[in-house]
Amino acid sequence: MSTNTSQHISQQFEAELQDIRSRVLAMGGLVEQQVADALTALMAGDSELARQVIIQDEQVNHMEMLIDEECVQIIALRQPTAGDLRLVTAIFKTITDLERIGDEAQSIAKRALSLSVADRPKRNYSELSTLGSHARGILRDALDAFARLDVDAALSVAGQDSKKDDEYESIIRQLITYMMEDPRSISNVMDLIWSARSLERIGDHAHNLCEYVIYLVEGTDVRHLSVEKMEKVLDRD
Amino acid sequence: MSTNTSQHISQQFEAELQDIRSRVLAMGGLVEQQVADALTALMAGDSELARQVIIQDEQVNHMEMLIDEECVQIIALRQPTAGDLRLVTAIFKTITDLERIGDEAQSIAKRALSLSVADRPKRNYSELSTLGSHARGILRDALDAFARLDVDAALSVAGQDSKKDDEYESIIRQLITYMMEDPRSISNVMDLIWSARSLERIGDHAHNLCEYVIYLVEGTDVRHLSVEKMEKVLDRD
Numbered sequence: 001m002s003t004n005t006s007q008h009i010s011q012q013f014e015a016e017l018q019d020i021r022s023r024v025l026a027m028g029g030l031v032e033q034q035v036a037d038a039l040t041a042l043m044a045g046d047s048e049l050a051r052q053v054i055i056q057d058e059q060v061n062h063m064e065m066l067i068d069e070e071c072v073q074i075i076a077l078r079q080p081t082a083g084d085l086r087l088v089t090a091i092f093k094t095i096t097d098l099e100r101i102g103d104e105a106q107s108i109a110k111r112a113l114s115l116s117v118a119d120r121p122k123r124n125y126s127e128l129s130t131l132g133s134h135a136r137g138i139l140r141d142a143l144d145a146f147a148r149l150d151v152d153a154a155l156s157v158a159g160q161d162s163k164k165d166d167e168y169e170s171i172i173r174q175l176i177t178y179m180m181e182d183p184r185s186i187s188n189v190m191d192l193i194w195s196a197r198s199l200e201r202i203g204d205h206a207h208n209l210c211e212y213v214i215y216l217v218e219g220t221d222v223r224h225l226s227v228e229k230m231e232k233v234l235d236r237d
Numbered sequence: 238m239s240t241n242t243s244q245h246i247s248q249q250f251e252a253e254l255q256d257i258r259s260r261v262l263a264m265g266g267l268v269e270q271q272v273a274d275a276l277t278a279l280m281a282g283d284s285e286l287a288r289q290v291i292i293q294d295e296q297v298n299h300m301e302m303l304i305d306e307e308c309v310q311i312i313a314l315r316q317p318t319a320g321d322l323r324l325v326t327a328i329f330k331t332i333t334d335l336e337r338i339g340d341e342a343q344s345i346a347k348r349a350l351s352l353s354v355a356d357r358p359k360r361n362y363s364e365l366s367t368l369g370s371h372a373r374g375i376l377r378d379a380l381d382a383f384a385r386l387d388v389d390a391a392l393s394v395a396g397q398d399s400k401k402d403d404e405y406e407s408i409i410r411q412l413i414t415y416m417m418e419d420p421r422s423i424s425n426v427m428d429l430i431w432s433a434r435s436l437e438r439i440g441d442h443a444h445n446l447c448e449y450v451i452y453l454v455e456g457t458d459v460r461h462l463s464v465e466k467m468e469k470v471l472d473r474d
Contacts, residue, residue, distance in 0.1 A: 058461075183420045
């Protein structure tokens with residue numbers, strides 16, 4: 001193969017990797033919007049917006065399948081190794097988590113729909129709104145860390161996990177208390193509990209995204225490690 | 238390369254693929270056992286067994302990381318294409334779902350632990366036990382379909398999904414009724430609701446496993462399709 005041809009192929013490969021990264025970010029952007037819209041629909045009792053989120057989940061699913069296919073094509077045709085291979089395998093996992101965040105957004109939208117016709121107990125919404133902002137923040141920061149391949153940012157996002165878990169536990173306890181005080185509200189409060197659960201799961205998936213960024217950049221699998229241990233393994237303590 | 242050398246490499250490669258499949262099945266077996274033990278712990282109020290399930294989740298996580306690493310090595314060193322590549326990418330996804338089934342088993346075990354010290358309302362357990370058997374059955378059949386690379390079996394398991402969803406919805410409705418009738422039971426019943434939710438998720442993950450088997454054998458991505466559409470796409474209607 002001439003130097004020119006091999007250079008041409010390498011440039012084409014670079015462009016493909018760039019393209020697939022952009023697609024992942026576009027999918028991330030859509031998923032972020034889905035979460036934001038689902039929360040707005042829940043808070044405002046906006047059934048039209050809730051319906052839109054439910055329908056748009058199909059687009060998220062479609063993006064996952066396309067990127068998946070592109071990853072397989074790249075492995076088959078380009079036979080990537082080292083960092084390039086890590087990028088492809090990290091993307092494989094990233095889009096699975098993004099798709100599931102989309103599912104959770106859809107699930108919140110379904111609760112919003114059911115609550116939009118109910119006599120909603122307003123007092124429970126502020127706490128859920130805080131958890132919602134927090135989950136959205138973690139997701140945005142995780143996607144930023146992926147966009148910039150920034151390990152420090154990924155570590156910082158992963159470190160917020162326990163705070164989110166505490167917030168979630170406290171909201172669940174509070175919602176259970178509401179149910180005990182007013183058993184007639186149980187069905188409605190259950191919709192809020194499921195929504196809180198979805199927000200907690202969204203945070204968990206965002207945490208996973210950070211682990212893939214660290215793997216991609218450093219080549220180290222930090223799954224199932226505490227943030228302190230991650231820092232140790234990465235020599236950043 | 239001599240014919241002998243190339244034959245030797247190809248045999249080694251075959252052995253590697255066989256080895257990784259066995260590992261996935263071993264991981265599947267462990268996860269199946271975790272689900273069974275978590276359910277037993279829940280039904281019998283066996284806190285010792287519950288603790289064991291919680292601790293053993295680490296082993297599931299470890300298996301996932303090892304198989305993951307082996308998949309990456311195979312892609313890097315063997316540069317698989319076509320069916321071999323599909324096997325590797327399907328395994329990539331399969332183990333993610335198996336790991337999450339392990340997480341759900343752990344989550345049920347945690348509820349079992351919390352309920353083992355509570356005055357448990359026995360009447361709710363029979364329905365949960367039915368849902369549990371059903372989820373275990375789906376998981377076992379999905380793993381069998383993977384072991385035998387049996388598309389028809391995979392389709393048949395996938396077809397049980399809506400039945401499982403109906404069962405789940407009905408149990409949740411019933412548990413909510415119990416809470417309304419006896420608000421003092423709310424905390425306990427919530428543990429049952431979370432357990433039911435975990436069983437439902439386990440069924441969903443098992444459904445995903447079937448989709449990967451179909452992809453692996455047929456090369457067709459059937460995610461997000463109804464079973465009727467799957468059969469149509471695969472020309473089996």
